[in-house]
Structure formats: structure tokens, C-alpha cells
Amino acid sequence: MADNLERVPTVAEKTLRILEEGQGEYSLPDPDVFREWTARKDRAMRPKLMTAQEAVARFVADGDYIVWETNYFQRGPSALIREIIRQRKTRLWAGGKFTWVIVALLVEAGCCDRADMGFFVGGPGVTRAVVEKRLKVYEYSNLVMAARLRAGAMGLSFISVRSLGGTDGFKYSGAKIIEDPYTGKPTVIVPALYPDVALIHVHQADQYGNARIFGTTITDVESALASRKVIISAEEIINTEEIRHKPGLTKIPYYLVDAVVHQPFGAYPGECPGMYASDTEHVAEVLGAIYNDKVKEYLDKWVYSVASEEQMLVERVGLNKLKEMQRRATMVATEGYRS
């Protein structure tokens, strides 16, 4: 029998009280349901190169919960987002953490009717959609959304966080406060997030989806692990031989990935650190469009009136601008972005 068995003097009760519950809607975070999905994903290394059109058509469905990494201005999957708008997807639920204009664009384009808030620009269009009940917003923060994705990436149903408690956001979230099972103190927990689609723009990937990202990352890895469908857009497609030469640089392994889109300037108008700087005029234009309620005009010009990203880059942006963006990146900081 137990020789080193000792009674631990921590929790005497055999129940834990739930002290408070947010009332926001969320999908039931059941890891076993998610595992049924990953069971069906292919593990063999097969080429997954396709166009943005094809990737979005095949892997983004109306009603999906989508997450994207970083934002429209900084290594975000801007090209994929524009393609979603171009294909007029509907009823998307947006994981709006660490982002600026994307939610506003999706809402005004009629693509999105629910959003989990971390940070996104809430101009007149978003306000109107909320007041007119065309958009439901649930309230978290950047890091709490990151924690929810991390819990998903860990295959859990929930995780505890040291923030969100006490805010009004808590009330409109899926969080709870429970008695901590070990300390007995009040502890905030949040439901894991298992998105339908992760959109991730990377510096380099091979044709199978082994992906490299340089610089800071937000929750690229967590999103790839926690999402049912993963679309990678990459500035460069590199050989798998190169991947094997420096395995420490691989952030996302291929078997998580459903589609690889070769999309140079895929973060436009944003910066891709170490490769090109942002188009500051475009940044001002899109922010202005949102604050001045001109999003439809912006979308007409930059999204609907062009058939593809390639056409947009050539006809709307122009090669000179693209070269200038690259030049400015070279002028600043390319160091550190290849290792």
C-alpha cells in the first residue's frame, strides 16, 4: 500500500463554486470533437499549392469562425482577407484580436455578423452594425483571445487567465470565475477557442506547408494548431530541402496545413518585416475610409473592381510603389529576419 502517501491540506470541500459567469455566446470547447476533425486530415506530404481564390473557395465556408494572425498593416493575410470579401462569404464569426481594420471591412462588406473583441477599429460602420443588430460582439482582450487559442492549441476545453475579471467585458464573454481548485482563490477561466479557419501569412513555406515566420509572432502557431482548416499564404516558396537544413526555423509543420498560397506582397498594404515596409498612403486611406464612413468606396476600388490580388498589385498599387516598399525595408532592418 501507499508508502509515501500523504494527505494534502489544501482543498477540503469536494465541490468548487462557480462564482460568476459571463453571458457571451461561444462554441462549446470540446477537444474530443476537434480531435474527430484532425483524425481525418491527411498526414502524408502532398503538394498543397493553390491560388488564393481556390484556397478561400475550398476552405472558407459561410458561417465559419475565422482567425487571422497579426493584421492588415503588419504581416497579416491581407490578400486572403480581400479574397474572402471578393467571394462575398457571409455570416463569418471573426476572432478580432490584435487587429485594426479587418473587422470593419468584413462587417461593411456583409461578410461578418459576429466578432470576438480583442482590438479592432470601431468606426461608424461597426457602431451602426451593432446598434442595428447586424453584428454581435463578445468582449475579450488581445491576450485573453490569445489564451483561448492557446487552450485550443493545447487540446483543452478551458484555461485560467489572470485578467478580464472585474471588467464589463467579462459579462459579455464566455469567461467564468471559479474557486481555484488549489488555492481556493477566485480564478478566471475562459473557454478554449477552436476556429474553423486560420489565415496565416508567412515569410517562407514549402509546397507542403512547412512554414517559417521571422520576427515576433502573435498566435500563429496556436492558431494553426487549434483551427480545423489552415490556409498559409507565403511570400516565398522554398524547397523542403531547405526546411530540413534548419529545422529550428519551422514554426508550423505541414500536416496542420490545408492550403499553401504563394502570395508575394500578401501582407499589402502592411509591412512584412525584413522584406518590405508598409504602404503608408494606403494605410491612411483605409483608416480614413473607416472613420469617414467610406468603406464601400474603398472596397470597390481595392477589392471588388479587381479579379485578383495580382491585378490589384499591378493596376492599383503599381510596381514602383512595390519596389519602394521593398527599398524602405532594406533601408531599415533586414537583420534577424532570416534566423
Place this chain on the structure above:
Amino acid sequence: MADNLERVPTVAEKTLRILEEGQGEYSLPDPDVFREWTARKDRAMRPKLMTAQEAVARFVADGDYIVWETNYFQRGPSALIREIIRQRKTRLWAGGKFTWVIVALLVEAGCCDRADMGFFVGGPGVTRAVVEKRLKVYEYSNLVMAARLRAGAMGLSFISVRSLGGTDGFKYSGAKIIEDPYTGKPTVIVPALYPDVALIHVHQADQYGNARIFGTTITDVESALASRKVIISAEEIINTEEIRHKPGLTKIPYYLVDAVVHQPFGAYPGECPGMYASDTEHVAEVLGAIYNDKVKEYLDKWVYSVASEEQMLVERVGLNKLKEMQRRATMVATEGYRS
């Protein structure tokens, strides 16, 4: 008032049942207590270079809970461990995950009277210590110990895991099974681990403790974040200028670190991937000593009879052997270990 407020149909009860509790001893995982410690650590960049003797004397106290990364054979802090034995520390509690011979050496040396089990060689000495009640062992697994450290590194008190449940180890652990607050299903949770000391051997560090590790890591980063005192031993001391040149390579920032020990061959007899291969004869010798109950002789030869690691390397190992170990590393795989 709440406009997008909806009742979530998941948890109806206002309590959660604790379904089962392990009976193993553990330190109360209170993040706020840990934060009191980190409040006092210095944030300024000050040189922390010192010898292994000094680092162990200053930062390892009798009775401390110690963790180390990897093990005696593979990029482990072998030199620091030997110094702990040499200084005859006592009553240490060993976080024995992903390790081989270290717990057996510590136990036979009289340094250790408690161990959390993940994986360590349980030869006759360890068995005897358990039966004679000189050693208490609490039962986890490598990954559950890693999860406990991760919970510590996240500043939490507990985390849920998808393993350990159903085993006999569970009974001798600090784990519990509770009703999941979201799914209602039985869920295993484990207490966060906040060690007193982390011992981490790295490829490169600057004098302040900004540290780089190449190849796979076990829980180096988590251990550094979750431990009160962090001792880094490094194969190479590099300039901070070099650190700033490739910030993506920094795994541990300096303000977590208390001591930096420049210790070439600090992983001996183990391999340091990309720098030197292991001393296979020594590996056989130490394993043989443990299985054949000759640990005291082994320690006399390799630890007690030399005053320092440097003396051991020169007098017991010899420069030819060290060069041969480097040569074998060069022959195999140096690629990938600088990025």
C-alpha cells in the same frame, strides 16, 4: 443594458464536483506568492558571470526544489549538477522529468530526499532509498511535469491535461479530476510547479543571461520563467551586440537569470548538439555504476576527487577525448544549430 446578451446553455449548476484527488505532496501553487519573488529580482542589465562553484553556492540552498533541462547525456547542466553534489547540498526535491541518471546520483550522494517522477533510472540505489524511506517519490510523467512547469511559466495555479487520469501514478500525484466547467466531462488538472532553482545548459549566452539554445528544447523556457532562481551554464559567452543582431534566437531574456557560468563542455559526458558528441564510454560507466550499485565509486572518481569541472576535464577526461567528441559532432550534424 446588455443588448447582445444571451444565456449560454452549458453549465447549469453553480458548483463543480471534484471527482478524484491524488494524495501526493506538492507546494501550494500560488502565483501571487511567486510574483512577490519576481518583484525583487533586478531588471537592470548587470554582468552575472561567475564560476559554477559560486553560482551553486549562492543560488542553490538546502531544501530547494530543483529542475534541470534535458539530462546528463544530452545538453544537460551536468557540470552544475556535479557541483551540487560536490558542495554536498541536502534535502533537495528533484523535478525528475526527462532525465536518466541524475536523480540516482543525487540520491546516492545524499543530496535529494524527494523527487517528482517523470522518467529517471530506478536502479538498486533508488529502490533502496525508497524502501528505507530516505526518498519520497511522487508520480507524474514527462509531459505532465512539463505541463506543471508550463502552468508555472504562465503564472497560473493549475492547468488541465489530457493524461495521467486512470493511472496509479495519479494517486501519488497532486492531480485532481474535476467536472469540466464547460463540457461537464471529467477533466484532469495538475498543480502548477514553481521550482526554487532552474539549471539550464545553453549553447550561447551573453554576460547578462540572454540565452540561445539550438535544436529541440524540453522545457528550458518554461523552467526559466517558473523558477525563483535561474542558473545558466553556457558553452560560449557572446556579445550582447550579437544578441541584438538576431533577437529571434533569444530563448531566455536576461532578467530571468541570476547567474551565468561559462562552462565549455558543461554537458559532459553528454552531447551538446552541433558542438560535441557524447563520451560513450563515460555513459556506459555511469549507467553501469547505477545498475551495479557502484555510484559511490563513480562519484569519488568523477566528482569528489576533483576540485572543479576544469580539473575533471583535464585530469579525468583529457584533452584528446574532448577533441574527439568535438570531431564526432562535426562529422555528424552541425547544420541547423546556429539558427
Place this chain on the structure above:
Amino acid sequence: MIKDGPWKEAPKATTFAEREFQVCIAARLVENGKTYWVAGGGGPMYSVLIAKKLYAPDVVYVAEDGVVGPEPMLPFDPVMTLAAARPSYRALMWSTMNGIGDQCAVGYLDYGVLNTLQLDPYGNLNSTWIGTYGVEGRRFNGPGGADTIAAMCRRVVLMMDHQRRKFVPRVDFISSPGYLDGSPGARERAGLPANTGPWALVTNWAVFDFEEQTHHLRLRAIAPFVTLEQVLAEMTFEPKFPPDGKVETLDPPTEEELRILRTEMDVNGQFTDTAAHWVVWEDGRWSLVAKEQGKKLSPL
């Protein structure tokens, strides 16, 4: 909290925008040898970077996305204060959002500096909705990283415009936590780490802290170009006062502070452009002078 420092002896500026003043004052509150986690850019970031250059060389600036201790390549492109090459330049470490959140959770990130749209007497912040939540008014950008910083950093410095509509008895929406209802242990009951909370508020007119027992906003110092009456008139509630009743007067910006701010940070003149007037030293006293259209303040 209001300390003396090198700014006492340095040449003073005679013309500046109020928001410039605010940033310089916040810079002087920065404690050397501490880590500062700052969400986004703007005034909070500028104040820490100015402090590091002038007063607090051992300060470690940490960006929201996990850039630790950079030597940022100033100035930045508009909006590009995070997750971009210039602000990340020559860092000691590039981490991830959860990675840097972990560092904060275990207590390694000492101070946060945050902008807010609205503030109540207990330091609660609103950046989500002004008006009746979800029904009327205006949706703003949400807490972003501010909720985390407000919850987990040991001390939080707040920055806000000194306007009556912003000092409210109760914020329309608590986006990021101050002392909540101000009662003892309110933050702990909400699951937040112990010994955390707002530490100072810097407006363009005044500096406040929070009374230890009541957690109520307390006036500590005012700008040299406003009166106590003006400061109080632009608040809908009365702040507490120090036990000795003494409200200090702040020093104006130094020329060096403004030079750095204007040439390396606010290079597009956002602070000066959006100001309705300049603060000017004339005839032995400070006065507010209407700005000449299109004219920028010189970078000194």
C-alpha cells in the same frame, strides 16, 4: 511620486502643445531599472522612450507583441508601432503574444502605460463604448492589450486628456480594470493578481495618484499654465488631496525633451496639429495662444 531630476536644471521650452507637456511629465515618472510593457504606440510609448534616452537608461521597453528591450529605429511609419521592423530593431528578444503575456503573468513586467478615453475615480478605463453599450453612442477599439496590462503589471500609469466629459463618476464600460468599486480586495475577488493596479494618471494639466486606503484618485500636481480651479472644473467629481493639502506645480518641458519628441517620435506633428492652442511663455507668465493655421512648432 513627483520627484526632482535633471529636468530641473535643463533649459526649459517656452512654446509647446499640452499633449507634449503630458508626454514629458509621464517620462519623468518613469522609474529606472524597471520593465515597461506598453500597448500600442503614441504617448505611452513616447514617454518611456524619452525617459530611457534622458533619465532612466536602464529601463527596459517591452512592446505589446513581445519585443523586449529594442533600440527602436525612430521615427516609425504611421500605425507601425508593433510587429514591424523599425520598432523591433536591435531587440534583446522577439517573443510571441502568449510568451510576453507569460512574462507579465509571473511578474517580470513591472509597469504599464496606457491611454484611456474615460476614467472614473477608481481608475477604471473605458476604451470600448461611449454611450449606452450596444444601444446608442459609439463603439471604440476595445481593450486590446490594455486589459492585460491593467490587470497584471504591478503599477499602471494612465494617460488621458483633461476634459470634463472624460472624468466621470462611473465609466460607461469597464474595458480595463482599475480598482473596480474601490473596496479593499475588489481586484483579488475578480481573480486579478495581488498588489497591482493604477499608480498614476497623467493628463495634459495634472498628475494624480490613488489614495492607498480608498483607492480614489488623488490630485498631486498641476501644470504651471493652469490653476487648481481650472483643473477641478474640468472634472465631474472631486479628487482627493494629499494629507498636507499641498498640490505641487510641475516643471514645463525641457528643450531636450521636446527635441526628441518632435524629431524622433511625433514627427508628423500629430500632437501639435491636433492641439487647439499652444502653451507659450510670454511676459513672465504662461498663456494659451491660438495656433496659427498650418504652422508647426519647430523641432528646437
Place this chain on the structure above:
Amino acid sequence: MIKDGPWKEAPKATTFAEREFQVCIAARLVENGKTYWVAGGGGPMYSVLIAKKLYAPDVVYVAEDGVVGPEPMLPFDPVMTLAAARPSYRALMWSTMNGIGDQCAVGYLDYGVLNTLQLDPYGNLNSTWIGTYGVEGRRFNGPGGADTIAAMCRRVVLMMDHQRRKFVPRVDFISSPGYLDGSPGARERAGLPANTGPWALVTNWAVFDFEEQTHHLRLRAIAPFVTLEQVLAEMTFEPKFPPDGKVETLDPPTEEELRILRTEMDVNGQFTDTAAHWVVWEDGRWSLVAKEQGKKLSPL
């Protein structure tokens, strides 16, 4: 489970150690196009690597420390099967322990292959203590990574010596979970992921699976060099049998399987050295022949 494959047609070996046979049989059970997470080295690792070379080219080998899909530089130094340069060579990714654990938890690591010291009818594993826990007997190395793999991989292949003292009605200590008490939902009640559990047991004499309803060990095939009676005599409990009662006979190792095993993996002859005898094909039948002292089996 027992399939036909290229080994049917390949030249057969005529002399081998039983543990070599066991590894080759386990290799034939490997499913192409799946991920295999293997704790430590030895037989489990060899079986997956042989399979990848001969039968299952799209298999992804994952090492316990998070090396994904390496082209390992064989043979390894003794003990150095993890966290070392040779086993990590030319990988697709180097992860961390928690990082690879996450991949398993969300379901991307399909199979595990594990050694065990003791096994019960429901596939529970003991690698912690043989004897009365903490009181008498012997402490072993603990679960290591096996508990995780046994809990979270979708299917687990077990490897054990076919000895009476190892097939026990109840293991002395459950280090890693099988089907626990065998009852429906027992694993789920313990918090383990749904649709997981032991899938096969490969000994040096036989292959078993687990009956779907009862989760009880079921004999499926035996080695060509032993009889059914011998197999059952070395177990303390009776296994289940297939519905049709048919127990298949396994094919012996092929020359190619053994060549790879001996020249690239078990190069120090640990499997053959520790064997008491060799299995030899002589005079039209298999027999066990006492090993000549010091003589190694040729690498073919």
C-alpha cells in the same frame, strides 16, 4: 490488422534473435501515411524506422522531444536516441516537449509505440515498480513519455517480452493507461481523450489486439517457431480469440529487414547479445539453438 505485404515475397532470413523478429513484425503493422510518436529508442523506434524504409514511406516519425519527420543519421550513439544531433538530423521541425505534446493533444499524432515491463488483459502498462509499490521489489524508470502516448495517441502498439511473469492479471502499478478496468467509458471517466487506447501487442512470439466490446487482449497471430500451447503457457491469463477461432501464423523476418536492423540500428548487437538462443531454420523446420558465446549474427 495482420496484413499481407512485400515481406511475403522477399527472401526470408534463416537465423535471427526473437527480439529481431518482434521488431520486424511491429514494422509490418505500421500504417502508411500516419504519424508515429515514439518515446525513447530501442524496438519501438526501430520498428517505425524499418517500416518507413521498406513499407510505409509516408510515415512521419516523431521523437519524444519534438523532432518531427527526421531523416535520422543512423546508427545512433548508445542512449542518444533523443535531443541529440543524429536522431534529429534533417527533420522538418524541431519543437519542444510541450509543443509536441500539444500536437498530440489536438490529435495530430496518430500512433504510439511503447515498450512495457508488465501488461494486464486490458493493456495497462507498468514501467514504475515491480513488486509492492514503495515497500518491496524494484523501482523502474517510470512512465517517461509513455503515459502521454498511451493516453493521447489514437492507437498504441505495445511491445513486450513474451514471458509468463509479464502477462499478469493485474499490473503491480498502472504507469500508463490501457483500457483500465476494461469497462465501457473507463478511459473517458478518467479524463482521457475519446477513441484512444491500445491497439496491438507485439511480443517475440505473438501478435494480439483488443476485443472491441470487452477491451480484453485477443490473440491474433503467433510466430512460426512456437506453438499455440507454448504461447498460452507463457501467460498467466487466457487471451480472447477471434470469432472464427483462427490464429494466424506470422512470416519470419526478411533478409532485408534484418540487414537494416543490424547494420543501421542494433549495431552493437544488443538484441542478439541479450538473446539466450537464436531462432534457426534447419531441416525444414524452425528450432531454437543455443547461442555460441561471443558470436554475433552476421549483418546479412
